Structure formats: structure tokens, C-alpha cells
Amino acid sequence: MATVILLNGVGSVGKSSLAKALQNIAAQPFLHTEMDTFLAMLPERLEGHPDGLNFEQRIEDGNVTTFASTGPIAKRALSGMRRSVAAMAGAGNNLIVDEVLFGNTATGSAKAVSEYRTLLEPYECHIVGVFASLEVLEERERRRGDRNIRLSRWQYKRVHEGMTCDLSVNTKNRSPLACAELMNTSLNL
Numbered sequence: 001m002a003t004v005i006l007l008n009g010v011g012s013v014g015k016s017s018l019a020k021a022l023q024n025i026a027a028q029p030f031l032h033t034e035m036d037t038f039l040a041m042l043p044e045r046l047e048g049h050p051d052g053l054n055f056e057q058r059i060e061d062g063n064v065t066t067f068a069s070t071g072p073i074a075k076r077a078l079s080g081m082r083r084s085v086a087a088m089a090g091a092g093n094n095l096i097v098d099e100v101l102f103g104n105t106a107t108g109s110a111k112a113v114s115e116y117r118t119l120l121e122p123y124e125c126h127i128v129g130v131f132a133s134l135e136v137l138e139e140r141e142r143r144r145g146d147r148n149i150r151l152s153r154w155q156y157k158r159v160h161e162g163m164t165c166d167l168s169v170n171t172k173n174r175s176p177l178a179c180a181e182l183m184n185t186s187l188n189l
Helices: 015-025 035-039 072-090 109-119 134-144 151-156 176-186
Strands: 003-008 031-034 053-060 063-070 095-099 124-131 167-170
Touching: 003 015, 015 031, 015 095, 015 176, 031 035, 031 072, 035 072, 035 095, 053 151, 063 072, 063 151, 072 095, 072 109, 134 151, 167 176
Parallel strands: 003 095, 003 124, 031 095, 124 167
Antiparallel strands: 053 063
16 A cells, blocks of 8 residues: 655745655655646746736735735646645555645635545555744745745744644754654654
8 A cells, every 4th residue: 555645834844855855764665746846837927827826925913924825727736736646646656745735724725635635545644744933944945045935934824723743843953864764763664
């Protein structure tokens, strides 16, 4: 039976680095897929468009925040991602999925979690919450240079709220390898 690990966390928390480290130490081979790969499939003209992926600066709690919204075409692409993950697991592949899933607070996000749970019911599935402090996330966001600045601030309050995880790891003071070792041991990979 295939194993699927959903790494859920704010952008720039270190999910991709953690996935690569876990791939290197897990006894069984794991494929790694990222939400960003599926969003990159959208035509460029849908960036900033209501049908695609839209980022908007807002003031929230006295701070400038980058709010993200997905339109119907982006939502279809992400639903296709979830189905692709299930299809890959159905073919016997172990997967590490790098995702930004929201708890019960964001419109449509509870549907994404529910869809994953339904699609992945036949497989061994673990949701791992990946955490770091907001200060660390914002610093990583700035250093990367390929992220919408202040998006982590908006995601920070929403990503884990109402979510149930099988395991949580904090990347603030732990290396990707140390987090991967914790996951490997805790999830018996």
C-alpha cells in the first residue's frame, strides 16, 4: 500500500527542503510533488486575474499583508493536483506532497482537506504540520526573492487553524534533516 505524506505549512516554512531530506533517509523511495508546480501550469495571464491566482495587499491588524485568492481555473488545477496525487498513490507510488492547506477559516479550503481525505482513504496518509515563527517565515520570504512579500503573514493565521495533524515539526531551530529524522522515526517510514 502506498504512503502519502502531506506536508502542510506556510510558504517559506521549509517544506521542500524537508521533503528532499526525507527522500534521502526514508527506507522506501518517495516521490515529491509541490503545489507550486501545479500553480505554475496556469497561463501567465491568469496571475493577478480573478479566474486564476490573485495577490492583493491589505491592511490586517495594522500590518500590510498579502492576501491570496484562487479563482475557478486555479481551483480546478488544485483539485486536479489532489486527484493526481491519488492516481500516483494508486499506481503504488509513495509521495511527499508539499501543500498549503487551510483549516476551517478559509473559503473552499475545508473542501480541499476533505477531498484529500476522501481520495487518499485507501492509502496510508499522514498530515504533517510544518511550523516556524512569523519572524522566521518573513525573513526566509525576503531572502528567497521569489515570493510575494507578506504572504506568509496572511497564511500564518490561517494554515493550521482547525487542522488536525498526525505530527508537527518546527523548522525554526531544526534543520531539514533533523525534522526528516523525526518524521522518519515517528511515522515508521
